[in-house]
Amino acid sequence: MTSLRPAEQNSAGAGTVLKPWHDTTVPAAERVELLLAELSLEEKVAQLGSRWVSNDRGAREDDRDAHDFAETAEQEASLNVAPMEDAFALSGSVPLHEAARHGLGHLTRVYGSRPVTPAEGAAELMRQQRTVLEQSRLDIPALVHEECLTGFTAYGATVYPAAIAWGATFDPPLVREMAAAIGRDMAALGVHQGLSPVLDVVRDYRWGRVEETMGEDPYVVSTLGAAYIEGLQSAGVIATLKHFAGYSASRAGRNHAPVPMGRRELADAIFPPFEVAVTVAGAGSVMSAYNDIDGVPASADAWLLTDVLRGQWGFRGTVVSDYWSVPFLAMMHRVAADADESGAAALAAGVDVELPDTVGFGTNIVERVRNGQLPVEFVDRAVRRLLLQKVQLGLLDPGWTPEASVAGAAETDLDAPANRDIARRLAERSVILLDAGSALPLDGPGTQAPGRIAVVGPCAADARTFMGCYAFPNHVLPRYPGRGLGVAVPTVVDALADELSGAQIRYEQGCGVQDPDRSGFTAAVDAAKSADLCIAVVGDLAGMFGNGSSGEGSDAEDLRLPGVQADLLEELLATGVPVVVVVVSGRPYALGAVAGRAAGLIQAFMPGEEGGAAIAGVLSGRVQPGGKLPVQIPRTPGGQPGTYLQPPLGTLGADVSSVDPTPLYPFGYGRSYTTFEVDDLRISSERVPTDGDWTVSVRVRNTGPRDGDEVVQLYLEDPVASVARPTRQLMGYARVTVPAASAVTVTFGLHADRTAFTGRDLTRIVEAGQVDLLVGTSAADIACRGTVRLTGPTRTVGSDRTMLTPVTVVPEDPR
Numbered sequence: 001m002t003s004l005r006p007a008e009q010n011s012a013g014a015g016t017v018l019k020p021w022h023d024t025t026v027p028a029a030e031r032v033e034l035l036l037a038e039l040s041l042e043e044k045v046a047q048l049g050s051r052w053v054s055n056d057r058g059a060r061e062d063d064r065d066a067h068d069f070a071e072t073a074e075q076e077a078s079l080n081v082a083p084m085e086d087a088f089a090l091s092g093s094v095p096l097h098e099a100a101r102h103g104l105g106h107l108t109r110v111y112g113s114r115p116v117t118p119a120e121g122a123a124e125l126m127r128q129q130r131t132v133l134e135q136s137r138l139d140i141p142a143l144v145h146e147e148c149l150t151g152f153t154a155y156g157a158t159v160y161p162a163a164i165a166w167g168a169t170f171d172p173p174l175v176r177e178m179a180a181a182i183g184r185d186m187a188a189l190g191v192h193q194g195l196s197p198v199l200d201v202v203r204d205y206r207w208g209r210v211e212e213t214m215g216e217d218p219y220v221v222s223t224l225g226a227a228y229i230e231g232l233q234s235a236g237v238i239a240t241l242k243h244f245a246g247y248s249a250s251r252a253g254r255n256h257a258p259v260p261m262g263r264r265e266l267a268d269a270i271f272p273p274f275e276v277a278v279t280v281a282g283a284g285s286v287m288s289a290y291n292d293i294d295g296v297p298a299s300a301d302a303w304l305l306t307d308v309l310r311g312q313w314g315f316r317g318t319v320v321s322d323y324w325s326v327p328f329l330a331m332m333h334r335v336a337a338d339a340d341e342s343g344a345a346a347l348a349a350g351v352d353v354e355l356p357d358t359v360g361f362g363t364n365i366v367e368r369v370r371n372g373q374l375p376v377e378f379v380d381r382a383v384r385r386l387l388l389q390k391v392q393l394g395l396l397d398p399g400w401t402p403e404a405s406v407a408g409a410a411e412t413d414l415d416a417p418a419n420r421d422i423a424r425r426l427a428e429r430s431v432i433l434l435d436a437g438s439a440l441p442l443d444g445p446g447t448q449a450p451g452r453i454a455v456v457g458p459c460a461a462d463a464r465t466f467m468g469c470y471a472f473p474n475h476v477l478p479r480y481p482g483r484g485l486g487v488a489v490p491t492v493v494d495a496l497a498d499e500l501s502g503a504q505i506r507y508e509q510g511c512g513v514q515d516p517d518r519s520g521f522t523a524a525v526d527a528a529k530s531a532d533l534c535i536a537v538v539g540d541l542a543g544m545f546g547n548g549s550s551g552e553g554s555d556a557e558d559l560r561l562p563g564v565q566a567d568l569l570e571e572l573l574a575t576g577v578p579v580v581v582v583v584v585s586g587r588p589y590a591l592g593a594v595a596g597r598a599a600g601l602i603q604a605f606m607p608g609e610e611g612g613a614a615i616a617g618v619l620s621g622r623v624q625p626g627g628k629l630p631v632q633i634p635r636t637p638g639g640q641p642g643t644y645l646q647p648p649l650g651t652l653g654a655d656v657s658s659v660d661p662t663p664l665y666p667f668g669y670g671r672s673y674t675t676f677e678v679d680d681l682r683i684s685s686e687r688v689p690t691d692g693d694w695t696v697s698v699r700v701r702n703t704g705p706r707d708g709d710e711v712v713q714l715y716l717e718d719p720v721a722s723v724a725r726p727t728r729q730l731m732g733y734a735r736v737t738v739p740a741a742s743a744v745t746v747t748f749g750l751h752a753d754r755t756a757f758t759g760r761d762l763t764r765i766v767e768a769g770q771v772d773l774l775v776g777t778s779a780a781d782i783a784c785r786g787t788v789r790l791t792g793p794t795r796t797v798g799s800d801r802t803m804l805t806p807v808t809v810v811p812e813d814p815r
Helices: 028-038 041-046 058-063 073-077 085-090 118-135 163-169 172-188 208-212 218-234 263-279 302-312 339-349 363-370 376-392 417-430 492-499 521-529 565-573 611-620
Strands: 106-108 143-146 238-244 285-288 318-321 432-435 452-456 504-508 533-539 579-585 600-605 676-683 687-689 693-702 708-717 729-738 743-751 764-766 769-776 782-791 807-811
Touching: 028 376, 041 363, 041 376, 106 118, 143 376, 163 172, 163 208, 163 218, 163 417, 163 600, 172 218, 172 417, 218 238, 218 263, 218 729, 238 263, 238 302, 263 302, 285 302, 302 339, 318 376, 339 363, 339 376, 363 376, 417 600, 417 611, 452 492, 452 521, 492 504, 492 533, 492 611, 504 521, 521 565, 533 565, 565 579, 579 611, 600 611, 676 708, 676 769, 676 782, 693 708, 693 729, 693 769, 693 782, 708 743, 729 743, 729 807
Parallel strands: 106 143, 238 285, 285 318, 452 504, 452 533, 533 579, 579 600, 687 782
Antiparallel strands: 432 600, 676 693, 693 743, 708 729, 708 769, 743 807, 769 782
């Protein structure tokens, strides 16, 4: 891994005796071996465990009062933030001093489990680290991890847009900037590892965790994921790749469901972002997934965690389990008799550290090694990996102390203006204009903003709808109803009042996100009828395990808008008043009944705390929309379409089936308040050897009245191949800013490696033959086509192949 934090330069604690492994002049690997030789078997195994002190139900007693906490144990259990969290918290938990009696590998979510200030969290972290050090014979601190998917999951921390919104930006530099800011905040509070990014590639839109992904295209997820990793690790915080692997392809989109996928599809559709993250971005940790693939659970799959991840890709970091995925091998998958057997199976497969608490990696591992059931080499390899990270993080340097690790806590503003500025830019760049219709922009050149505006819908005045399920206000604060949101989050209603100061705005909710109650329809329709324009804001409210319409464990039976929102839209559209529809959601919903009837249509994927202003800015025209769809928008609410990445049989409609898989809006789609033309395709070579490279260039002209952004997209078609290939696959993209009446030349550098796929013998090959190159502004809006013939022998390629497509952008000389 790269870019870990340097050692703190402060004095060792009183009475500390320096050991050889404290010597910072000795190479890290040697320091690890020196320490490993001193550890007893019990101490080695202890390094592979973790403790989630803040998850103990009894530990929260001091926080309980009638106004600030979930009212009953049953209510609290319904607000789990990890699967079966309540069951594990109430059974088998041990005090920290006992859990750390031989040392401890990790401390779990000190800041991310309860609403604490940075100072309060730092004090608790110091207490826990001191307990670990006091119990550890060799004074080895614990590594501290937290969630950070939509920002640092802590009270009062900036809530950035959800990952699906990052996908809509097509903007790796901005994602890198965000991740660096998240990492700086975490590092200042003594956090060493972040449990992000999610690199799952969407395969079924009904899956609740679509909001946590960056979309349905492996290359977009690869590039944005790599940017996130580079940003987070630049601040000295280890990035953790989630969820390895196949989790997003669960049958019927159900959380934890089996994955019916062969190894070829796994290698070509699921693996690429993880492989790029390991081999290019240098990610330091990988999290094993909950699912099983063709009957083998990921957390017990040596082929996945050892042969592929380490053997083929050369990964040298740690594999951590998803929360309780180790005991789940017995409880859920039934491939082990009990938690002890689960622990042995996971360790043998390649899991190094069990999170969030030690269940399967306890004394049973010691006993199995001593009685010859488990090779000690499995223990040693895992301990080496973890200790190496502790050395790289400075935790074993002579100057490290718990107090110094949180020295920046008192000065840390977790929602600083600079953070909010990044959140604003991400939100604005993520909003997607699907159709300007007859009404948008509301306040553009030559238009007059409506005087009376009805704002209707459950997402118009609830700031939580802007946030993903791992944002602290949706993730933890439902347990603490007296604490508010912890950050300022203007709603769409608030933002429109500021944006259109001369308008008379009337708000009516109409209905809840999931509530079947239609009693608010009448007031909403009356508001629309009395207005010049109605803005309907509909979509999702994220929550965990059925407590939301989107999020972990909040899967959808179909792609109809949740609750009765689709019915509300029908009544609003029937009024004859122009209705602009804004969808604020974590997944795409079927909009075929709305498209063509609405006066404007906007998609905003959970745009975070600055989302209200971003949406209002796009509606008014102050913000020039440039976001693109990282997932398709379906026409009808069934399970159609699959994602755009389909072989020929996945795209056929009326000729073979009564079900048409054509989307309403394709992958990569998004409009603007200006217009663009893509032309002048130039390909540097018509014939290229299977180990050669070439360039593809196009001109992008802004033919409209305003400066704007366009995302130029390069696709590959493989007309004839030895296996069924996707009919169209993204090879590269570039988000470019083009002033009005100006042009830029965009050049993609392609290596033949970029055409590689998994062949019949499951090896990755570059195959000779014709490939077609398509450049456009979405997977369906293709402006230019060309052909290259790959010549020479079929090549086998590995993880040293070229995986990215460099892009250059050159403004044209206006002369």
